Amino acid sequence: MTRPTIGSLRVDGATLHYEVRGRGPLLLLIPGGTGGAAAFDGVADDLAAMYTVAAYDPRGMGRSTLEDAGAEQFVAEHADDALRMLDLLSPGEPARVVGVSSGAIAALHLLTAHPERVERLVAHEPPVVEVLPDASAHRALVARVQETLRTRGLAPAMAVFAAGLSKDGDSGEPQAEAGLPPGAAARAEQTTAGLPYFVGRIVPGFMSYAPDVHRLKALSDRLVLACGQDSHGELPYRAAAFLADALGSDLLHFPGGHTGLTTHPAEFGTLLREAFRRP
Structure with missing residues (x-):
């Protein structure tokens, strides 16, 4: 694996840790969950053959620190962090963006708020449950x-x-990490320290977010909504599929489930490259 260039970016209320590899047009990777920039380790080198690939730890996660450890988290603020990364690494130029899970929610807001900065967005399983007809049940969850x-x-x-x-x-143990390769499993174990923050701050802040569907429809030529082929019926899949239907867009299927990025990195990276070449 290529050693990335490491940097830090001061933003309002936080300092973001980021990593950059490769040369070419910017591809910004926004992780979900507690994985941080390391969630993209399996695909970053391959993508860096075509792009300047930048990934970062969202505020409060991993090596990205908050000024106020108890601060409430908002999607718009996380999207603004992504915008600051674009301003730093691709000033004045639109960039390609990938967001996964909660990172895909931040990326959707980035697209609607600053469409001039996004050439194309691939949003993998954003759990935008407020678009669903049974949204009240998920608020209760x-x-x-x-x-x-x-x-x-x-x-x-x-x-x-x-x-x-x-x-x-099923109330059994989560199966998200089943089948992970050894390196990814070790990284996943290291991210457990972020779970209290994720469950206590990110989940309520992000799952209450209602995307601007009309705005997204007007920008649908820049948006690729994606899901894992093994995720049918799960809540993030349902939300992304419902949004795609509302936009009149196709749903791109990636290998694996919600964590296909880490369970099937080679195939995931190949499909990402194809998604950015689509007309």
Whole structure:
């Protein structure tokens, strides 16, 4: 793996850690969950053959620190962080952007707020549950997760959350990391420290976000909505598919499930390159 150039960017209320590889037009990678920039390690080198690839830890995650550790998190603020990265690394030029999971929600807001800065966005399984007809049920899920976190702790809250995301409400252990290669498994273990922040701050802030569907429809030629081919029926898949239908757009299927980026990195990277070549 190529050693990236490491940098830090001061933004309002936080300092962002970022990594850059390759040369060419900018490709900004926005991670979801607690993985941070390392979530893209399996695809970054391959993409760097064509692009200047930049990935970063979202504010409050990994090596990106908050000035106020207890600050509430907002999608618009995270999208503004992405904009600051674009201003730093591709000033005045539109860039290609990839967002996964919660990072895809931030990327959708970036597209609607600053379309002139985004040449094309691939948004993989953004859990924009507010677009769904049963959105009220998912608001109740988030409330249950928060109450469980407050009264019983992280592990029970994660179990409630995983059950709510699943196809059938199975309350067993989450299966997101099944089949990970050894390097990715080691990284996943290191990210568990970010789970309290993710569950307590990111989940409520992001799953209450309602995208501007009319604005996205007007920008749909710049947007590729994607899902994992093994994610059918799961909540993030349902939300992304419903949004694609509302926009009159095709849904691009990537290998694996919600974490296909880490379970199938080679195939994921190949499809990303193809998505950016689509007319």
